[in-house]
Amino acid sequence: MTGFDTESELVYLLLSQLGLKIPKDISLIGFGGTWREGAMLRRLAAVTVDETELGRKASQLLHQIRIGKLPLDNHQKVAMSLSLSEGQTLGSK
Numbered sequence: 640m641t642g643f644d645t646e647s648e649l650v651y652l653l654l655s656q657l658g659l660k661i662p663k664d665i666s667l668i669g670f671g672g673t674w675r676e677g678a679m680l681r682r683l684a685a686v687t688v689d690e691t692e693l694g695r696k697a698s699q700l701l702h703q704i705r706i707g708k709l710p711l712d713n714h715q716k717v718a719m720s721l722s723l724s725e726g727q728t729l730g731s732k
Contacts, residue, residue, distance in 0.1 A: 644671035
């Protein structure tokens with residue numbers, strides 16, 4: 640699993656250069672947003688997060704800090720729903 644979509648694209652190309660067939664020899668899963676732009680990103684399997692909702696929650700937290708309802712060093716955790724963009728890079732096992 641790679642950290643971001645751009646890393647997934649690079650790993651895909653490197654694995655191909657090494658002669659590995661994706662997903663026959665190895666599965667590749669990235670992490671990115673629900674917006675899957677470009678032919679390569681639409682092919683890659685990825686765990687995705689809704690960027691709009693993520694931005695909304697971040698904005699709400701920043702507003703709470705700005706108006707003094709939360710301290711700047713607040714360690715509040717916010718849960719986000721994740722989805723799977725299946726793509727074509729997942730093997731059968």
